[in-house]
Amino acid sequence: MVYAVEMRGITKRFPAVLANDHIDIAIKAGTVHAIIGENGAGKSTLMNILYGLHKPDEGEILINGQKQAFGSATDAIDCGIGMVHQHFMLVPRLTVADNVVLGKEPRKGLLYDRKAAIAKVAEVCSRHNIQVDPAKKVADISLGMQQRVEIVKTLYRGAEIIILDEPTAVLTPQEIDDLGEILRQLKEGGKTIIIITHKLEEVMDFSDDISVLRGGKHIATLRKAETDIPELTRLMVGRDVQLGGRKESAPGKEEALRLTDIVYAAAGRQILKSISLVLHKGEVLGLAGIDGSGQTQLAEIVAGVLTPSGGSVVYHSRDITGKTVAQRKKEGIGFIAQDRQKHGLVMDFSIAENLVLGFQRRPEYCQYKIAVNSKAVISDAQKRIREYDIRTPGEQVRVSMLSGGNQQKVVVAREMGSRPQLIVADQPTRGVDVGAIEAIHNILINHRNKGGSVLLVSLELDELMMLSDRIAVFFDGRLMGILDSATATREQIGMMMVGSSLEGKEGPAS
Amino acid sequence: MKINALKLRLKDALVPLILILIAFLFSAIWISFMGKSPLEAYRALFAGAFGSTSGVVNTVKKSVPIAFASFAVIVSTKANVFNIGAEGQLAMGAFGATMAGIFLKGLPAAVHIPAAILAAALGGMAFALVPALLRVKRGINLLVVLLLMNNIARFLLQFFVLDAFASDNALVPSTDRIMESARLPYLIGPPYRLTIAVLIVLAVAIVLELFFRRSTAGYEMRAVGLSPEAARYAGIDINKYMLLGLLLSGALAGVGGGLEILGNHHRLYIDFSPGYGYDGIPIALLSGGSPLISILGSLLFGALRTGSLNMQAKVGISDEIISVIQGSLILCIAANYFVKYLLNRRRSGKAGKEAGQ
Numbered sequence: 001m002v003y004a005v006e007m008r009g010i011t012k013r014f015p016a017v018l019a020n021d022h023i024d025i026a027i028k029a030g031t032v033h034a035i036i037g038e039n040g041a042g043k044s045t046l047m048n049i050l051y052g053l054h055k056p057d058e059g060e061i062l063i064n065g066q067k068q069a070f071g072s073a074t075d076a077i078d079c080g081i082g083m084v085h086q087h088f089m090l091v092p093r094l095t096v097a098d099n100v101v102l103g104k105e106p107r108k109g110l111l112y113d114r115k116a117a118i119a120k121v122a123e124v125c126s127r128h129n130i131q132v133d134p135a136k137k138v139a140d141i142s143l144g145m146q147q148r149v150e151i152v153k154t155l156y157r158g159a160e161i162i163i164l165d166e167p168t169a170v171l172t173p174q175e176i177d178d179l180g181e182i183l184r185q186l187k188e189g190g191k192t193i194i195i196i197t198h199k200l201e202e203v204m205d206f207s208d209d210i211s212v213l214r215g216g217k218h219i220a221t222l223r224k225a226e227t228d229i230p231e232l233t234r235l236m237v238g239r240d241v242q243l244g245g246r247k248e249s250a251p252g253k254e255e256a257l258r259l260t261d262i263v264y265a266a267a268g269r270q271i272l273k274s275i276s277l278v279l280h281k282g283e284v285l286g287l288a289g290i291d292g293s294g295q296t297q298l299a300e301i302v303a304g305v306l307t308p309s310g311g312s313v314v315y316h317s318r319d320i321t322g323k324t325v326a327q328r329k330k331e332g333i334g335f336i337a338q339d340r341q342k343h344g345l346v347m348d349f350s351i352a353e354n355l356v357l358g359f360q361r362r363p364e365y366c367q368y369k370i371a372v373n374s375k376a377v378i379s380d381a382q383k384r385i386r387e388y389d390i391r392t393p394g395e396q397v398r399v400s401m402l403s404g405g406n407q408q409k410v411v412v413a414r415e416m417g418s419r420p421q422l423i424v425a426d427q428p429t430r431g432v433d434v435g436a437i438e439a440i441h442n443i444l445i446n447h448r449n450k451g452g453s454v455l456l457v458s459l460e461l462d463e464l465m466m467l468s469d470r471i472a473v474f475f476d477g478r479l480m481g482i483l484d485s486a487t488a489t490r491e492q493i494g495m496m497m498v499g500s501s502l503e504g505k506e507g508p509a510s
Numbered sequence: 511m512k513i514n515a516l517k518l519r520l521k522d523a524l525v526p527l528i529l530i531l532i533a534f535l536f537s538a539i540w541i542s543f544m545g546k547s548p549l550e551a552y553r554a555l556f557a558g559a560f561g562s563t564s565g566v567v568n569t570v571k572k573s574v575p576i577a578f579a580s581f582a583v584i585v586s587t588k589a590n591v592f593n594i595g596a597e598g599q600l601a602m603g604a605f606g607a608t609m610a611g612i613f614l615k616g617l618p619a620a621v622h623i624p625a626a627i628l629a630a631a632l633g634g635m636a637f638a639l640v641p642a643l644l645r646v647k648r649g650i651n652l653l654v655v656l657l658l659m660n661n662i663a664r665f666l667l668q669f670f671v672l673d674a675f676a677s678d679n680a681l682v683p684s685t686d687r688i689m690e691s692a693r694l695p696y697l698i699g700p701p702y703r704l705t706i707a708v709l710i711v712l713a714v715a716i717v718l719e720l721f722f723r724r725s726t727a728g729y730e731m732r733a734v735g736l737s738p739e740a741a742r743y744a745g746i747d748i749n750k751y752m753l754l755g756l757l758l759s760g761a762l763a764g765v766g767g768g769l770e771i772l773g774n775h776h777r778l779y780i781d782f783s784p785g786y787g788y789d790g791i792p793i794a795l796l797s798g799g800s801p802l803i804s805i806l807g808s809l810l811f812g813a814l815r816t817g818s819l820n821m822q823a824k825v826g827i828s829d830e831i832i833s834v835i836q837g838s839l840i841l842c843i844a845a846n847y848f849v850k851y852l853l854n855r856r857r858s859g860k861a862g863k864e865a866g867q
């Protein structure tokens with residue numbers, strides 16, 4: 001059979017790493033083929049080679065059985081290949097149609113023919129059953145829509161083979177479903193789709209065949225029907241992975257945190273409406289809800305970076321409502337902020353510097369009370385890098401050089417290293433690879449097993465159900481109810497997340 | 511990895527040098543437009559700045575206030591504010607030093623000099639206080655405010671020199687002379703007159719380097735400068751550091767102006783500073799935030815200011831060419847940031863390759 005794409009013996013060396021190591025991969029025409037692997041496995045590099053952005057050091061590429069050598073992306077496009085990158089390159093101030101035809105505009109005489117552009121784009125969209133409004137400005141449409149525009153752009157240029165690099169990373173669950181639908185349509189229309197991802201649920205939804213890369217090497221190619229998530233995880237990580245950790249004992253009865261009537265308003269909008277809840281020692285309390293239901297604000301109020309408009313925060317029987325972040329840190333509250341690059345880390349600081357951020361005034365990191373004890377900071381950093389398996393050439397490397405998963409490990413290592421009693425974790429596994437997810441889950445559960453408390457915000461129901469003892473469900477700033485995670489079902493939680501309160505058992509808590 | 515790090519550092523050092531080179535080339539174009547030979551002009555410039563002992567001494571002398579201005583800008587940027595008001599603070603520092611020099615009487619030099627330097631620091635700091643409070647309490651962007659403050663400083667200076675403290679017996683408008691006991695001692699006496707101000711520059715640079723590299727407060731200030739949000743989340747009081755940063759910055763600029771009076775002029779003139787405060791800005795940007803490295807930049811600018819006199823005499827080019835070189839340098843620095851920005855964008859989204867033509 002003739003494959004749409006065959007890559008043989010592809011090798012690509014970057015100054016510090018062997019990104020692709022003799023990779024052989026074949027993709028059948030008219031299928032959806034997933035390429036999976038942890039961060040840094042070499043997926044993007046391989047696809048950039050296919051798209052003509054990188055030249056391979058060795059190896060050859062065949063498109064529909066014909067050997068090709070791409071000097072640039074233009075060559076690849078001429079050969080019917082299109083690529084949607086993880087970061088979109090659209091011009092916000094132009095319309096959808098303008099963006100799609102950019103570089104290959106229909107003309108009337110010497111002038112750009114805007115009408116023809118809109119008509120052509122509308123035609124491409126309707127042929128593939130993709131809904132976008134060609135006349136809208138890109139600045140005014142959602143990320144999910146922008147991604148569609150990128151897809152339409154490839155189609156407009158006549159792509160038969162479409163590569164999507166981590167297309168779901170920026171999407172909401174609903175948008176992910178829509179994308180799945182679009183991919184299905186494209187496949188029916190005879191296109192070949194290559195999708196890069198490290199989320200395995202999506203792989204099982206979208207794809208026909210799955211290739212696994214690890215450390216720049218091709219590990220296996222499997223048919224979806226003949227594999228499952230545990231096997232894929234094992235192949236990706238190279239060993240067995242157990243997500244969710246293992247809870248050892250029942251949560252304690254002692255209160256670690258009590259929130260009473262917490263209210264938060266910003267810009268005239270009620271974001272939290274009288275929230276009261278209790279977290280015990282040795283317990284993980286999950287905060288569920290669709291994005292923006294107020295969970296993040298609640299976490300930030302507990303951490304002290306946000307001041308509530310009303311209500312009280314009591315930690316270990318002491319009222320800490322008015323305490324600063326620094327005081328709360330001293331009292332043993334650790335915080336894994338949602339946006340690690342903006343809030344959790346100083347991106348231009350080294351790993352070692354970031355590992356003491358917020359703890360720089362602790363006596364062990366100080367000398368004569370005013371100077372940084374560099375020796376202690378460095379040896380401590382080296383210890384944490386080993387202990388938390390942060391993959392880096394050294395502690396002096398800037399954190400901006402690390403992958404998302406390793407950046408997150410720096411945050412976690414820092415917050416855990418201060419031996420906190422309460423961990424506030426706001427989406428701690430967002431955008432990190434499965435190996436790091438496993439590590440972070442284990443750390444949180446171990447903390448719980450040792451009698452610590454965890455306040456966990458997550459948008460992933462599976463994660464909440466695996467880790468939490470109880471789950472508090474939020475909708476529009478209200479607490480809809482608190483469920484025992486051992487008996488709660490996904491459906492129950494899902495219903496409460498969209499506003500229907502829990503009947504019978506506990507009733508809305510506010 | 512070691513080798514990579516080395517390469518990186520080499521590159522970091524190379525960029526400023528290339529920018530300076532480009533600025534000189536660019537200015538050469540202007541010089542040839544004026545019908546002069548750039549080669550001759552630069553030869554005269556170099557000869558003026560380094561060709562004689564007095565040239566070298568003058569270069570070093572002029573670099574002193576410039577270095578303090580660049581320290582001021584560096585310190586402020588570390589605390590996430592951009593102090594373009596150094597010129598005004600420098601003037602107020604000079605005023606403070608002059609007042610202490612004239613009116614504190616009967617002190618031994620060992621007390622009088624430090625007191626006058628302290629007065630200079632306070633003058634600069636006081637002049638930075640209002641902008642600092644506006645920034646911290648109101649979150650106002652200071653660019654315009656600081657430029658306005660520079661103008662106010664000019665008017666104040668005119669008022670002090672021409673009116674309030676005008677000397678009765680001076681050829682050019684100025685204040686009275688400061689007391690002998692407030693004058694900085696010479697390292698090299700007349701006719702060169704190089705004072706201990708150069709030692710103070712070195713000492714302050716070292717103290718600042720230590721502060722940023724070794725002290726906990728310096729670490730916190732750097733965190734505020736690099737990422738105020740992350741610093742806030744870490745529990746660091748960012749307002750405190752912005753306030754502190756701008757006040758310290760004003761104090762440093764003030765000391766620069768004060769040393770100029772205490773060491774060189776011994777009285778306050780309206781035009782005692784030809785724009786030293788503005789020289790500090792490109793130097794701070796080129797030196798990558800290192801006070802010690804900024805001393806090199808200050809020497810370069812000191813040389814330009816010294817050599818330009820010779821250039822004017824020998825080749826007949828107005829010393830305004832210094833402003834041209836400085837302007838081109840700022841343009842180059844801005845262009846460098848812009849190119850870096852473009853490269854970053856390209857790296858994060860190569861899809862533009864096909865789209866942008």
Ligand SMILES: Nc1ncnc2c1ncn2[C@@H]1O[C@H](COP(=O)(O)OP(=O)(O)O)[C@@H](O)[C@H]1O
Nearest residue numbers: 014015017019038039040041042043044045046
């Ligand atoms: N342009 C580049 N220069 C140097 N190293 C690179 C470059 N692009 C990728 N790498 C390195 O190659 C490896 C594979 O990267 P990548 O293909 O982006 O992985 P993935 O997409 O699977 O996360 C990583 O170690 C990465 O740091």
Ligand SMILES: [Mg+2]
Nearest residue numbers: 043044045165
């Ligand atoms: Mg990638």
